[in-house]
Every structure is written in C-alpha cells, then in structure tokens.
C-alpha cells in the first residue's frame with residue numbers, strides 16, 4: 381500500500397511558500413508544525429478561492445434562480461464532482477456533504493437507528509437484539525461512540541477486532557467476529573494514533589459474504605494516499621476536509637449507489653424534501669435527502685480547491701513524500717534514548733503519524749518543552765483512548781506529517797526531545 385517505488389516528485393521548499401502560516405514564528409523559533417493528523421494547514425490557493433467565493437458568488441444553493449444563487453450552486457455541486465472524482469466514486473450523487481467525519485459517521489448511525497424504529501424500512505439498516513456491529517480497538521472515538529449509542533438504542537451488540545503488540549489489526553478472529561449476525565463493520569483505514577494502514581480487503585470480503593455493510597473511516601487515509609472506493613469495495617467512506625488542506629466545517633459521507641437512497645433521512649428541514657403537506661412529507665433522493673438546511677457552501681468550495689491542489693501535486697507523490705519523511709523520522713526517533721514508539725516501527729504499511737513516549741516523562745511535559753522550541757506536536761490520548769489502554773499508557777506524544785513536512789523539521793523534533801530529556805531526565 382505504501383509504495384517505495386515512487387520518488388517524491390515535488391519541490392517541498394517551493395510548496396511551503398503556498399502556506400502563509402509556515403512562515404510564522406512560535407516562541408521565538410521558526411514554526412515546526414508536526415500536528416497535521418489533528419488538522420492540516422491551508423495553502424493560499426484554498427484561502428483565495430474561499431475569499432473570492434464570498435466576495436463574488438455568495439448566494440444560497442439549490443433555491444435561487446438568480447445569478448448569484450446559480451453561481452453558488454454550480455460551485456457547490458462542482459465541489460461534489462471533485463470529491464467524487466478524487467475517491468473514484470462512480471457518481472457525484474453518492475457524495476453527501478456534512479460538517480466533518482464525526483457527523484458523517486453519526487449520520488450513518490442515525491440512519492440505522494431510524495430504520496430500526498420503522499417496520500417497513502430496508503432490512504440492511506434495521507438492527508435489534510441479536511444483531512451485531514463490529515469495529516476495532518484502534519478506532520477514533522468518532523468511530524466508537526456513535527456505534528455504542530446505536531447499540532444502546534437498538535439492543536444490538538458491539539464487538540471489536542483487537543490490536544497486536546506491534547500495532548496491527550488482529551484479523552485472526554475475523555470469521556468469528558464477522559458472522560451472520562453482523563449488520564455493519566466500521567473500520568479505520570489509517571489509525572490516527574498508531575499510523576497503521578489497514579488493508580480492508582479480507583474484512584470487506586467476509587462482511588459481504590455474510591450480508592453486512594462496511595464503512596471505512598478514511599479521515600487519515602484520503603488526505604495522504606490515493607483512495608479508490610471502487611477498488612476497496614467498501615459500502616461507505618467518511619472523511620473530513622480540514623485534514624486534507626481544506627477548511628474546517630466540511631466533511632463527506634460517500635455511500636454506494638442505491639444504499640443512500642435506501643436509508644431513511646436523519647435531519648429534517650428545507651432542501652431534503654420532495655413534497656410537504658401538513659400531514660406528511662416525502663423525501664428527495666440522495667444526496668439532498670441528507671443535506672437539510674443551508675449546507676456549508678464556501679467550505680465545500682474550499683474543499684474542492686484543496687482537492688485541486690492535491691491533484692496538482694499528485695496523490696502518488698504526496699504518498700511518496702510522506703513515506704520518505706516517515707522512514708527518516710522512524711530512524712531518527714530510534715536514536716533518542718528511552719523513546720518507545722507505539723505502532724509499526726518500520727515505514728511499510730504505516731503512514732506519517734508517529735506516537736511515542738519518553739520513559740518517565742509525561743507527554744504533557746514533552747509537548748510543553750517542544751512548544752517552547754516552536755515544535756507543535758499533539759499530546760494526549762488522541763481521541764483513541766482504547767489504544768492507550770491497550771498499551772498501558774495514559775497518553776502519548778504524536779508527531780504527524782504532511783506534504784509540507786521537511787527532514788529539517790524532523791531534526792528539530794529530535795533536538796527538542798534531547799532538550800526534554802535534559803530538562804526532565
């Protein structure tokens with residue numbers, strides 16, 4: 381999945397000039413931004429498109445026949461087309477915009493919930509006692525809590541894949557975990573805490589064999605390497621714009637044709653209906669059915685611009701660059717005494733998100749000293765607390781990379797860690 385064969389083909393120094401924030405200082409030091417798994421920085425091209433949209437084309441979508449409304453609708457629907465092409469979805473109508481990955485996953489969970497409360501709903505979405513939902517121990521809370529809540533509401537049972545000592549998904553119990561009772565399997569594509577990239581092929585095959593649907597949490601994969609939903613064979617994918625050079629406030633749920641239209645609506649309101657009487661309403665087909673109210677218009681347009689930017693670089697080149705940085709960082713971090721990495725320690729089958737601990741030093745202290753040096757990392761449980769529990773630590777320090785990350789920044793991290801050890805060692 382992570383190919384060593386493709387060389388990094390873009391000029392990182394030139395690309396960095398597109399990101400105004402990378403020119404600033406933090407605590408008297410040049411900013412070293414190593415928190416892109418949390419949120420990415422935004423290039424000028426995205427900021428400009430959003431500003432121009434507000435200055436020139438602002439109107440509400442899908443409601444106005446006037447010129448501005450038409451321009452806004454074209455821009456919004458154009459962004460949908462870009463998203464669909466980016467993940468190789470067969471049709472733009474399979475792309476539902478929402479606020480973020482969390483909302484996308486909750487949308488699906490509530491569609492299951494609503495279907496479960498209705499007798500004539502599509503049985504693929506109907507859950508009750510005896511049915512099962514399967515996740516994994518390496519999920520972000522966004523892909524745990526909605527399913528816990530759904531199971532509480534419906535009486536279904538939540539089960540999960542375990543994680544191996546070296547941070548891989550343990551598929552040894554696949555046939556037991558995914559069985560005739562399973563209605564949905566929801567798995568992360570790349571872990572935001574371990575960096576592990578999961579190949580969902582076996583899980584998809586088994587889930588479809590037993591008639592279950594598969595959601596892939598692509599929050600950390602879609603931004604970082606080519607993702608082709610048709611090749612993956614999944615039924616749904618969720619991802620979030622702010623981690624892929626786009627703005628906050630925009631996320632995507634893609635669903636295979638036919639599935640979205642078989643799902644009951646979740647939020648009711650304007651734009652999602654076919655017709656309304658005082659007694660009853662009927663609903664528009666997807667994606668409008670799931671986009672009640674005025675959507676995040678300029679945010680979608682910004683996401684479209686981010687996709688243009690990533691396409692200009694080429695996702696294979698993005699992947700190759702991050703692979704190089706990750707390999708470099710894994711080697712560099714291995715030289716830091718007492719440092720323990722959580723997750724794969726070689727670059728194969730992992731992405732550019734590395735969690736670690738320094739023996740005897742609390743991650744919050746690590747983060748504080750690094751910030752004093754201008755090095756921005758994330759500390760905590762990274763909204764993946766079960767992983768911390770699995771490895772017996774309260775928290776970790778996490779460095780994460782993107783298109784603009786340089787080896788010099790990795791060196792600054794290692795220097796910062798030496799300082800941490802001097803201060804607390």
Ligand SMILES: Cc1ncc(COP(=O)(O)O)c(C=O)c1O
Nearest residue numbers: 480481482520522572599600620
């Ligand atoms: C794997 C994964 N899933 C879901 C999310 C949730 O993303 P958002 O906060 O944009 O909804 C994140 C964010 O860190 C993530 O890394």
